Amino acid sequence: MLISAIVLAQIIIVHNDLPFARASETVEIPAARLNGDPSRIHVFESGKEILSQALSDRLIFQTDMPANGQRSFELRLGEPHKYKKEDFRVYGRFVRERFDDFAWENDRIAHRMYGAALETWEKEPLTSSAVDVWLKRTRRLVINDWYMVDDYHHDHGEGGDFYSAGKSLGCGGVGLWRDGHLVVSKNFRNSRVLAAGPIRLIFELEYPGFETKRVTLDAGQNFNRFESRFSDATGSYATGFKKFANTELRVERAAGWMRAWGPVVGASGHYTCTLVFDPAAVEDVTEADGNHVVIARQPALYYVGTAWDQAGDFATVADWDRYVEQWTQRIKSPLRVEIVTP
Numbered sequence: 473m474l475i476s477a478i479v480l481a482q483i484i485i486v487h488n489d490l491p492f493a494r495a496s497e498t499v500e501i502p503a504a505r506l507n508g509d510p511s512r513i514h515v516f517e518s519g520k521e522i523l524s525q526a527l528s529d530r531l532i533f534q535t536d537m538p539a540n541g542q543r544s545f546e547l548r549l550g551e552p553h554k555y556k557k558e559d560f561r562v563y564g565r566f567v568r569e570r571f572d573d574f575a576w577e578n579d580r581i582a583h584r585m586y587g588a589a590l591e592t593w594e595k596e597p598l599t600s601s602a603v604d605v606w607l608k609r610t611r612r613l614v615i616n617d618w619y620m621v622d623d624y625h626h627d628h629g630e631g632g633d634f635y636s637a638g639k640s641l642g643c644g645g646v647g648l649w650r651d652g653h654l655v656v657s658k659n660f661r662n663s664r665v666l667a668a669g670p671i672r673l674i675f676e677l678e679y680p681g682f683e684t685k686r687v688t689l690d691a692g693q694n695f696n697r698f699e700s701r702f703s704d705a706t707g708s709y710a711t712g713f714k715k716f717a718n719t720e721l722r723v724e725r726a727a728g729w730m731r732a733w734g735p736v737v738g739a740s741g742h743y744t745c746t747l748v749f750d751p752a753a754v755e756d757v758t759e760a761d762g763n764h765v766v767i768a769r770q771p772a773l774y775y776v777g778t779a780w781d782q783a784g785d786f787a788t789v790a791d792w793d794r795y796v797e798q799w800t801q802r803i804k805s806p807l808r809v810e811i812v813t814p
Contacts, residue, residue: 496692
C-alpha cells in the first residue's frame with residue numbers, strides 16, 4: 473500500500489492478559505480514540521506496515537500475541553486504504569446462481585445458508601434454517617471457484633461440501649423455543665454485507681416476520697459470531713447442530729460450550745461443529761427434531777466453530793478441545809489497547 477504525506481498520529485501498546493499465546497487475534501480501536509479518520513490510518517510495527525481495515529466505528533488489524541505479553545504499534549495518517557485481491561482473507565456474497573444461497577468464508581472455514589429460490593426448486597425443494605458447512609484444507613478463498621465449477625460435493629484437493637444439513641439446524645442454526653418445541657423460520661429473503669474485508673466480514677440475513685441474523689467472521693479464526701434479533705423478543709431461543717451417527721458429543725454447560733466430533737461422510741478424516749455460548753443464559757441442553765440444542769434466554773448471541781482434521785490445524789479432538797477452551801477465555805478477556813499520544 474502506497475502512502476503519501478505520512479504523519480505519526482499515535483503509538484499504541486496491545487496487552488494480552490491470558491497465560492497462552494493468541495494467534496491471529498484482532499485488535500480493535502474505537503474511532504473515538506483515534507486521531508484521524510479510520511480509513512486514513514495505517515498501522516506499523518518496527519517500520520513495516522500491517523494490514524488494517526476501517527469499519528464504520530473502529531479500526532481493526534491482526535497480530536499474534538505472546539502469552540501474558542504485549543506488542544507496540546504506530547498509527548500513521550496517510551492516504552485512504554486501497555486493497556489488493558491477495559489482501560483478502562474473508563469473503564461473502566449472495567449467490568443467486570445457486571438458488572439464492574448466501575455463502576461466506578475465511579482462510580480456514582466456509583459456510584452457506586439457504587435463500588428463497590431453494591424452497592421451490594423442482595428437483596429438490598428445501599426449506600431450512602440450517603447453517604451448512606464446507607470443509608476446507610486450503611488457506612485460499614474458494615467460494616467463487618467452487619460455485620463456478622459446480623462440483624463442490626467432491627474433493628479435488630481443497631475440500632468440499634460433505635455436510636448434509638437438510639432440514640436440521642445444520643451447524644449453528646437457530647429458532648425460537650415455544651412450549652417445548654423448536655420453531656424455525658423459512659429461508660432468508662434479503663441479505664446485505666456490512667463489512668467486506670479484508671480482515672473482517674459482517675453480513676445480515678433477513679427472515680421477514682421472524683428474525684434478523686448478523687454474522688461476523690474474522691480472518692485466521694475457526695469461530696463465527698452469530699447474533700439474532702427475533703420479531704418476538706420474549707421467551708427463549710434454541711441453537712444447536714444436527715445429530716449424526718458415530719459422532720462423539722461433549723457438553724460443557726458450565727464452561728459454555730458443546731461440540732460434536734465425528735467422521736466425514738464422503739471424504740477422509742473427522743470434523744467438528746462446536747457452539748460457544750453464555751452459560752449464565754442457558755436454561756437447558758436437550759434434543760429436538762434430530763438436533764442437539766441449547767435453550768437460552770434472549771438476546772441470542774453465540775459462536776459457531778468448525779474444523780476438519782485434514783486441514784492441518786487440529787490433528788486430534790484433544791487439539792480442538794484445547795482451542796475451544798482457549799476461545800472461551802479469549803471472548804471473556806479481549807486484548808487491552810493502551811494509546812500513547814506523541
